[in-house]
Amino acid sequence: MSLLDRKVRGFKLVDVVALGLLAALVLGVYLAKTIAGRERAEIARIERQIAAERGRIRLLEAEVSHLEQPARIGQLSQAYLGMVPATAKNEATTEQLDEIAEKAAKAKPKAAAPAKPAIAAPPPPAAVPAAPVLEAGQ
16 A cells, blocks of 8 residues: 555545645745734834934924024124124225234233243133024924
8 A cells, every 4th residue: 555545534645734734834824924914014104203204304404494594693693692794894805914913913012921831721611692492383
């Protein structure tokens, strides 16, 4: 009697093996489909997260462009630092720089040079008031 003709409980051994392989194949396909569905859901979640981050990046870029507007910076520098635009009378050409430097040197009284300390301390930082921060909707 050959192996293919052998019977197990009334079924041929080949039929039992084929049924087992079919069951394993069905289970494998089901598991693969389930895993693929989970992966699809994870990909969709990550794509939504990327879209939200891109929206936030656009919002931050708009806020930066608002904060960097030259007119706004000019107003803040005048209000908080007391800076004013240079007038035409304050402008100088490169040829006039030597004359200006000589006048500035003559205007300063020459005092006795103080003794140099062994280690010079750095100058204290100037206090600069913080500019107001605008919220996203302003």
